Amino acid sequence: MADPRPEHPDDKLADTEQPFVVHLMELRDRILYALYGVGAAMALLAIWPGPSGLIDLIATPIRAHMPPDARLIAVGVFTPFFVPLKVLMMAGLLLALPWVIYQIWAFVAPGLYSHEKRFALPLIIIGSALAYLGIAFVQFFVLDKMFAFIQGVTPASVNATPDIASYVEAILSLYLAFGLAFQVPVVVMLLVRFEMVTVDKLKSFRGYFIVIAFIIAAVVTPPDVISQIALAVPMTLLYELGIWGSIWYARISRAPDADAPASPSSGD
Template identity: 55%
Template sequence: MSAEPKDELEGTEAPFVSHLIELRDRLVRALIAVGVAFGALSFFPGPAGLYDLLAAPLVSTLPQGATMIATNVISPFLVPLKITLMAAFLLALPFVLYQVWAFVAPGLYSHEKKLVLPLVVSSTLLFFAGVAFCYFFVFGKVFAFIQSFAPKSITAAPDIEAYLGFVLTMFVAFGAAFEVPIVVVVLARMGVVSVDKLREFRGYFVVVAFIIAAVITPPDVVSQLALAIPMCLLYELGIFAAGFFIKHTQPPASDD
């Protein structure tokens, strides 16, 4: 009979208080990173500049001379501040996720690290890709489509708070939709569903994707197609990636 395999985590147990102290330190570092990013963005391009950048896709489609309005007295101050904080968090997100990874990594086996680290990195990149796709492609098409239906007797003057809420909703929707490959990989790797079943579910997922797009996005065909089609393509990417991860992240075989 062969010797019992050595536990990779043997001797790594730390007192509960030590874990709490490390968790506190990681959280403090993450908050400092967000604070530094917020300070940098406050100087350049500044809260007003960030809001102008965020509003550019809508403003470019408004009739000549039309502007956005603020119906609340403190909105011109609070809304750009919220946008700066949001941008600071996104800017610091890679460092924040690194702190999360550094906290949980010591408690993972080597084959688990091969799964978790690529998923953390790829999920971050996919979320950023979803937000960028929404800003650079979807917004321009959607706003132009909506303005084309506006009666000439109506002067468009969107409220800045309502616009911020709309933008955040769309960013979260597209960022989350671009996480489809991660969800597929995790479900397949955990054994919840096999890769073959995922392929069989392909037709049903197309229907689900269009239903989700219809519920989340504004009631226009442009934004619905812009969300549903990438979800379907990313589902196919997830099926391909699932096979790769399952093959390369299996625990080492133990001798009996």
Template identity: 50%
Template structure:
């Protein structure tokens, strides 16, 4: 039997470690999903997700399901997505535990805050979209709907809309992290970013126009936080760079 070479043995051990971390992350998601299935249950979770839309409809109105298994499948999809979001800190911790042994001390100071802030900002973006944006967007749309049209949204279409909007807001709330990474890697300086601030503002409104529905409420609701988060990144980046400098960089 051939003995593996040292390099090959190290590579195999890394693959085994990666597999174990992926299994642990998956188990965490499954456990959270099982907990949500037990309480409060998929149907109640979907009712919570649908509240902003139901609130904008006439009293007594409900959403419709055009598919045979949609009333079962759609709430299950929502439950799985919510489970992943709630388990995101555990998933990111497994990622951190996998790469941490190969990092220097100053690199650990670099990665840990990025992992934590990324998960927190993503959840903040999703929460901002649900609690602030949805209610205003649906109310704005319902006010412009003709009286001759009965608004009865399909639950699958509504789920696709909600997921795309939450993903868009969660991703765009990562702007400070992107700014910090660009500055820390030396790809661009804070002074240069301040010079291109007008272009960044225009870019924020362009992105908002692309990823949100064609109404001014949702576009401003996304563009304005992006501009504020860009400014937050400019404030945090110099502090982050100074704290995570390697000893040779400091000298």
């Protein structure tokens, strides 16, 4: 039986209010789940290896190029407390990164078509793996070469004992810079997938991208040639990887009707 009451003009959003509230509640839940995951990762890392162990880990590259009895110093009064806490938070976020990305995926996935899910999920996996790869590249290669260069040009009359706060800030900025720079294949594949550029255009843009990569490396890395080359060269190689990956990615993410033969009326 139809509702005999006339519809009031102000009630035209009544049917959309509940779904919007449901979306907000879902978003709130996903954010809370992500925070719970980061908190659990921080708790695990606080137990082992602990904040001090994390500091020792990230300080390994510079300690390897300092005198045996030399240590990093803490200038600020509260630095010995806040710096390990900051490192613990960043390490917890990195450890829980797949869980955080999964929560983002779980929130977005219900509104995607099946072929859109096919191209979103590989991007999430590839992007996460590349971020970890970039951070590992910094920790186990770039920092060692960079500090070897810096200590090599340090005058003998200077005792290079950096402050732990400035050191951690510089290291985290390098982690972020390389983690983002290693997303070049993801960006390239998205550009091709959404037909903003073609593979042939990307191939012809190689020379310009090399120049852009070195400019970016000069801006986001410390003023030493080692770290700049260490960022620019992988970006160039990842650009080539993105070109080849975009061909595969465009194929697996194609909509189902894209494979249908064209109708006779569509012309040549």
